[in-house]
Amino acid sequence: MSYLVLARKWRPKTFPEVVGQQHVLRALINGLDQDRLHHAFLFSGTRGVGKTTLSRILAKSLNCEQGVSSTPCGECQSCQEVDAGRFVDLIEVDAASRTKVDDTRELLDNVQYAPSRGRYKVYLIDEVHMLSTSSFNALLKTLEEPPPHVKFLFATTDPQKLPVTILSRCLQFNLRRIELEQISVHLATILKQEDITFEADALTALARAADGSMRDALSLLDQAISFGAGNVTAEHVHQMLGTIEQQQLFHIVTALINQDGKTLLQQSQELSLQGRDFNLVLNALLALLQRLATLQLVPDLEMTDEDDSEKLSLLSSQISPESVQLLYQIALHGKRDLPFAADPKSGFDMTLLRMLSFQPKKITTSIRDTDTASPLTEVQQPITPAVQPVSESKPHIEAIEPKKEIYHVQEATPEVVTENIKAEPISNTALSVDNWTSTIANLKLAALSRQLANNCAFIKFDSTKIYLSLAPELAHLATDKAKERLALALQQHLNSTVSVVIEHNDAQHQSSQTLATQQAEHETSRQQQAVESIHNDSTVDAIKHAFNGQVIESTIKPID
Numbered sequence: 001m002s003y004l005v006l007a008r009k010w011r012p013k014t015f016p017e018v019v020g021q022q023h024v025l026r027a028l029i030n031g032l033d034q035d036r037l038h039h040a041f042l043f044s045g046t047r048g049v050g051k052t053t054l055s056r057i058l059a060k061s062l063n064c065e066q067g068v069s070s071t072p073c074g075e076c077q078s079c080q081e082v083d084a085g086r087f088v089d090l091i092e093v094d095a096a097s098r099t100k101v102d103d104t105r106e107l108l109d110n111v112q113y114a115p116s117r118g119r120y121k122v123y124l125i126d127e128v129h130m131l132s133t134s135s136f137n138a139l140l141k142t143l144e145e146p147p148p149h150v151k152f153l154f155a156t157t158d159p160q161k162l163p164v165t166i167l168s169r170c171l172q173f174n175l176r177r178i179e180l181e182q183i184s185v186h187l188a189t190i191l192k193q194e195d196i197t198f199e200a201d202a203l204t205a206l207a208r209a210a211d212g213s214m215r216d217a218l219s220l221l222d223q224a225i226s227f228g229a230g231n232v233t234a235e236h237v238h239q240m241l242g243t244i245e246q247q248q249l250f251h252i253v254t255a256l257i258n259q260d261g262k263t264l265l266q267q268s269q270e271l272s273l274q275g276r277d278f279n280l281v282l283n284a285l286l287a288l289l290q291r292l293a294t295l296q297l298v299p300d301l302e303m304t305d306e307d308d309s310e311k312l313s314l315l316s317s318q319i320s321p322e323s324v325q326l327l328y329q330i331a332l333h334g335k336r337d338l339p340f341a342a343d344p345k346s347g348f349d350m351t352l353l354r355m356l357s358f359q360p361k362k363i364t365t366s367i368r369d370t371d372t373a374s375p376l377t378e379v380q381q382p383i384t385p386a387v388q389p390v391s392e393s394k395p396h397i398e399a400i401e402p403k404k405e406i407y408h409v410q411e412a413t414p415e416v417v418t419e420n421i422k423a424e425p426i427s428n429t430a431l432s433v434d435n436w437t438s439t440i441a442n443l444k445l446a447a448l449s450r451q452l453a454n455n456c457a458f459i460k461f462d463s464t465k466i467y468l469s470l471a472p473e474l475a476h477l478a479t480d481k482a483k484e485r486l487a488l489a490l491q492q493h494l495n496s497t498v499s500v501v502i503e504h505n506d507a508q509h510q511s512s513q514t515l516a517t518q519q520a521e522h523e524t525s526r527q528q529q530a531v532e533s534i535h536n537d538s539t540v541d542a543i544k545h546a547f548n549g550q551v552i553e554s555t556i557k558p559i560d
């Protein structure tokens with residue numbers, strides 16, 4: 001198969017094709033178009049972020065036979081020679097191999113001569129910090145009085161090592177690592193044009209492994225294409241990288257939440273069969289726990305649009321922030337101790353078992369809220385305080401709510417009371433235990449208020465106040481913002497002024513249905529059905545016998 005490696009085939013040939021580094025592009029494009037290009041640029045940044053690519057495009061822009069501009073034609077001989085990497089006036093030097101002063105002198109002696117073919121000579125000196133002091137001095141002389149036909153592009157991974165005299169004569173740019181999202185989008189574009197099928201998760205994993213370098217991403221993609229025989233699937237990529245699929249991580253954390261030791265060890269066994277590197281698995285687990293903790297403790301932070309954000313907020317509602325911290329600590333220790341374990345798998349198993357043993361027996365009920373000062377949170381919408389004065393409803397509240405004394409009864413101002421009396425009371429049956437989950441399922445709610453609503457169980461509705469219960473360990477979901485939004489959505493739904501009272505009462509909560517538990521039950525039964533149908537499938541059975549195979553249950557996914 002004649003095959004040009006992707007990094008070469010897809011090397012950007014024009015400025016707009018370059019991914020990332022917008023700040024550098026803008027300076028180069030403006031300089032070129034206004035014909036005021038600085039004579040020396042210093043690019044600091046790691047490998048594979050575009051230094052050579054930029055200097056090639058710059059060489060073309062300066063030497064295109066159609067004239068100097070930021071949009072070289074790409075057709076003329078000069079443009080084509082630059083693209084092919086054989087343009088005589090683009091001089092690439094690796095300073096790491098030419099550190100002697102004589103080398104630099106020889107190079108700089110030639111600077112004086114006019115370019116052979118084009119208008120400008122473009123020097124790209126890579127790893128420029130490796131030059132010796134005397135080489136720097138020779139270079140400095142040139143930089144002080146640069147010939148008009150010369151442009152210098154210096155690249156370095158370590159700008160601190162450059163003399164200040166050199167630095168002060170360059171326009172400095174820090175080439176950034178290219179963002180994960182930008183890399184995966186670029187990979188997707190390439191694969192579409194190459195007509196190669198792929199899974200989005202696979203590209204995310206490749207982009208993550210490339211760590212900001214587009215060149216590394218493309219060479220990993222090359223490997224993935226040959227590894228998967230022309231198909232880029234998440235499974236192949238994870239196998240190739242020795243990393244772990246996000247889905248498997250979710251299985252592990254879910255098993256920890258459910259105190260399901262059997263599934264936990266099965267997951268570990270699968271990872272071992274798949275040849276995963278347990279150090280990388282622990283890294284991935286740490287990253288997931290960190291995202292969970294961020295979501296729980298700084299919920300107002302903009303949530304990323306990654307595909308798994310919904311799954312993540314579901315997990316965050318099933319585990320307390322303290323437990324996440326504990327699991328993180330154990331994973332960190334597990335990683336540290338991994339080299340000392342008899343073998344990586346047993347080290348990983350022990351880490352999981354430690355997580356299991358340090359978890360409270362049943363995570364969803366174990367954390368009791370003993371703080372009587374704040375077991376009840378109340379959201380006041382403008383007119384609500386006047387609810388309490390309705391005297392006959394009070395015994396009713398006491399009958400339902402044993403912790404009555406902890407209610408924060410707000411002082412009602414006279415104005416508010418008047419206004420409330422005017423408000424049309426609506427039927428108490430507008431909201432009930434029976435229609436609670438279907439009602440909130442249809443409410444328009446954003447991520448965090450949605451999580452709050454889904455995890456609240458209905459207690460009662462007295463025409464102006466909606467009493468809800470939330471498990472104490474999920475108290476972090478009841479942020480002021482989330483409560484406000486839920487109250488507002490319910491007001492719009494009922495077309496009446498209502499307030500929401502959220503109570504953290506465990507006993508109460510256990511007995512009532514929330515949308516989250518309903519959905520979880522539904523998902524579990526769908527999964528069970530899917531697993532059953534695979535086990536009862538005669539074709540699967542035949543394949544198992546023919547190849548002496550086994551079904552990996554966690555990879556079964558229900559489809560609609």
Ligand SMILES: [Zn+2]
Pocket residue numbers: 063064065066072073074075076077078079
């Ligand atoms: Zn041209």
